[in-house]
Amino acid sequence: MKTDLVEINxxxxxxxxxxxxxxxxxxxxxxxxxxARRARIPGFRPGKAPxxxxxxxxxxxxxxxxxxxxxxRALQDAMRNTGVEAIDTPDxxxxxVEEGQALTFTASFETLPDFDPGSFETLALRRPSSVVxxxxxxxxxxxxxxxxxxxxxxxxxxxVDGDTLTVDLDRWTFRAPRANExxxxxxxxxxxxxxxxxxxxxxxxVTLGAKANPPGFDEQLLGLEPGATKTFPVHYPADYAxxxxxxxxxxxxxxxxxxxxxxxxxxxDEFAKDLGQFDTxxxxxxxxxxxxxxxxxxxxxxxxxxxLMKQLVARVPYEVPASLVDRELDRRVEEFAGRxxxxxxDPRRAGIDWRALRDSQRQAATEAVGGAMALDQIARREGxxxxxHELEQEITRFADQSGRTPAAVRAALEKEGGLARIxxxxxxxxxxxxxxxxxxxxxx
Numbered sequence: 001m002k003t004d005l006v007e008i009n010x011x012x013x014x015x016x017x018x019x020x021x022x023x024x025x026x027x028x029x030x031x032x033x034x035x036a037r038r039a040r041i042p043g044f045r046p047g048k049a050p051x052x053x054x055x056x057x058x059x060x061x062x063x064x065x066x067x068x069x070x071x072x073r074a075l076q077d078a079m080r081n082t083g084v085e086a087i088d089t090p091d092x093x094x095x096x097v098e099e100g101q102a103l104t105f106t107a108s109f110e111t112l113p114d115f116d117p118g119s120f121e122t123l124a125l126r127r128p129s130s131v132v133x134x135x136x137x138x139x140x141x142x143x144x145x146x147x148x149x150x151x152x153x154x155x156x157x158x159x160v161d162g163d164t165l166t167v168d169l170d171r172w173t174f175r176a177p178r179a180n181e182x183x184x185x186x187x188x189x190x191x192x193x194x195x196x197x198x199x200x201x202x203x204x205x206v207t208l209g210a211k212a213n214p215p216g217f218d219e220q221l222l223g224l225e226p227g228a229t230k231t232f233p234v235h236y237p238a239d240y241a242x243x244x245x246x247x248x249x250x251x252x253x254x255x256x257x258x259x260x261x262x263x264x265x266x267x268x269d270e271f272a273k274d275l276g277q278f279d280t281x282x283x284x285x286x287x288x289x290x291x292x293x294x295x296x297x298x299x300x301x302x303x304x305x306x307x308l309m310k311q312l313v314a315r316v317p318y319e320v321p322a323s324l325v326d327r328e329l330d331r332r333v334e335e336f337a338g339r340x341x342x343x344x345x346d347p348r349r350a351g352i353d354w355r356a357l358r359d360s361q362r363q364a365a366t367e368a369v370g371g372a373m374a375l376d377q378i379a380r381r382e383g384x385x386x387x388x389h390e391l392e393q394e395i396t397r398f399a400d401q402s403g404r405t406p407a408a409v410r411a412a413l414e415k416e417g418g419l420a421r422i423x424x425x426x427x428x429x430x431x432x433x434x435x436x437x438x439x440x441x442x443x444x
Contacts, residue, residue, distance in 0.1 A: 003078045010318035011110045015090075017078045019070060019103040028055075028099050031065045055099075063097050067105075071095060075107050084111055088323040110321040117315050117378050123439035125307045130296035132289060140288045141267060148274070151260040158223035159259055164207045165221060166258035171199045172251040188233030188249040203257070214250075215240070221254065229255045308435065312378075313370035320370045328365040329358050375431040376424075382434060386426045394422055 002018040032054050041049040041057065055062065071092060079086065086109035095105040151164060159165055172189045175197045189196040208218045220232045231253040240246040265271045272284035333354065337347040378384075392406070395413070399406040413419045 001074060001077065003082055005082050005084065008108075010113055011321045013084060013109060013111055015075070015078055015082065015084070015107045015109070017074050017105055017107070019074050021100055021102045024066065024070070024097065024101070024103045025099060027066045027070055028062060031062050031069075032058075035062065067095050067097050067103065070097075070103060071105055074103075075105075078107075086110065087112055087321060088327075110323050112321070112373060112376075113318070114380070115315075115317050115377060117312065117374055117381065120435045120438035121440060123308065123311050123435065125304055125311075125439050125441045127441050127443045128300040128303045129444045130293065130300045132292045132296055136292055137285060137289050140292060141285065144275070144288075145264050145267060145271070148271070149262050149264045152263050154259040154261050155226070158225045159208060159221055159256075161209045161218070161222070162207070162262065164205055164260045164262065165224065165256050166260070167204050167206055167221075168202045168255045168257060169200070169204050170253040171201075172196045173199075173245075173248070185248045186235065188235075188251045191231065191251055191253060207262075214245075217252075220252075221256075224254075224256050224259075226256050226259050229253065304436075304441070305432065308432065308439065309367070309371040309374075312374035312435070313367055316370050316374055320366050320373065324369045324373075325362065325366050328369050329361055332361050332365060333358060372428060375428040378431045378435060379427050382431075384427060384430045384434060386423045386430070390426060391419070391423055394426060 001020065004016040006014040006016070008014055029051075032051055035058055036049060036051060036054045039049065039054060039058065041053060044050075044053075075090060075092065079090075088110055090107040090109040092105055092107050095103075097103045154163065170191070172191050172193075173196065174185050174189050175195055192198065206213065206217075206221065208221060214234050215237060216234050220230060220234075224230060231251065233249050233251050235249045236242075236245040236247065238247040265274070267281065269280045272278040272281045275284065278284040278287065336357070340347045340350055395409050396406045399409045402409065410419075413422065
């Protein structure tokens with residue numbers, strides 16, 4: 001068997017293979033003999049038709065079966081003999097097979113050549129500050145107060161800014177709102193008048209001052225008390241975000257059924273006790289600070305790793321193989337679709353431009369693949385490996401998170417082929433730790 005390996009670029013290879021004619025003819029004879037025993041040819045008893053007749057009648061089928069049988073084995077042998085390893089399924093083309101001639105074909109595939117990731121001491125990283133200022137602690141405590149706010153009923157006055165009104169609401173719009181040349185309808189519809197459409201909503205909460213309220217809506221509700229009813233128009237500006245309402249007038253009738261005011265608790269010891277875990281405000285503040293400091297350290301670590309990965313990707317001396325990028329994009333899209341389904345959203349009906357989503361992720365996917373390639377190369381060069389007990393620890397961690405036994409998790413991973421993926425992730429983490437220990441890291 002003859003082979004000719006051609007380098008298209010640093011990662012893309014073409015392998016041309018030629019199988020000698022004597023081997024091809026022998027395979028043709030075997031396929032013909034097998035077909036002769038099964039074929040039913042008019043005028044001949046089963047298995048008695050001349051082999052010449054079989055070859056003429058079933059030529060295309062015979063040659064197809066010969067190629068199907070010989071090409072995969074020849075490709076496997078050729079790649080082993082040339083010492084190359086494909087990272088994706090080779091694209092086999094230009095298959096030529098005829099009796100009395102050599103069988104030839106070309107396989108195109110991508111590889112990952114070895115490269116030198118360079119000296120790790122020359123990697124210059126800057127660790128972001130993880131200092132938490134007092135202002136950040138104060139903001140976190142304010143957020144806790146906001147979440148603990150209660151709504152008390154108001155009975156002795158009308159609505160003021162910041163109050164929340166519960167209302168029953170009728171809304172009238174024109175059935176054909178875009179009536180004039182400018183596409184606007186500025187006169188307010190008469191309730192239940194000709195050409196109007198009515199929408200009714202009950203138990204709607206409206207907070208005066210909220211950004212989502214229609215323009216001029218809050219002013220109409222100021223001073224209203226429970227039981228009050230008011231009818232008024234609202235004129236939407238031409239640049240309003242909801243295009244169906246932009247440039248149009250709408251008539252509302254609002255009946256107030258309840259009025260509430262938002263009360264934020266005082267920041268004191270009683271507030272800390274109400275959270276159920278703290279005796280004093282000082283204890284609560286200390287816990288908030290500790291949580292913020294822990295998150296700041298995690299954020300700083302993520303940013304530091306991000307710097308490292310960008311520098312490692314830059315050391316990959318060739319273009320990241322497209323097949324690996326496409327594979328990473330598939331994984332990201334599947335993961336996104338899975339998150340939608342977890343939220344009871346059908347990905348097929350979510351109105352998502354999946355092509356645009358893939359395009360938006362391409363750069364990040366390329367960097368992720370390049371980083372993984374660099375880490376794998378570092379692990380090979382430095383002789384890093386994942387030990388059995390380390391893999392078992394990771395399986396146990398997964399088991400604890402999922403509430404299953406380690407044996408059940410291992411069985412599921414073995415069935416899905418996931419053990420190699422877990423080991424690969426652990427090995428890359430080892431490579432990151434190895435490089436981090438040798439890189440030059442300055443603090444902000």
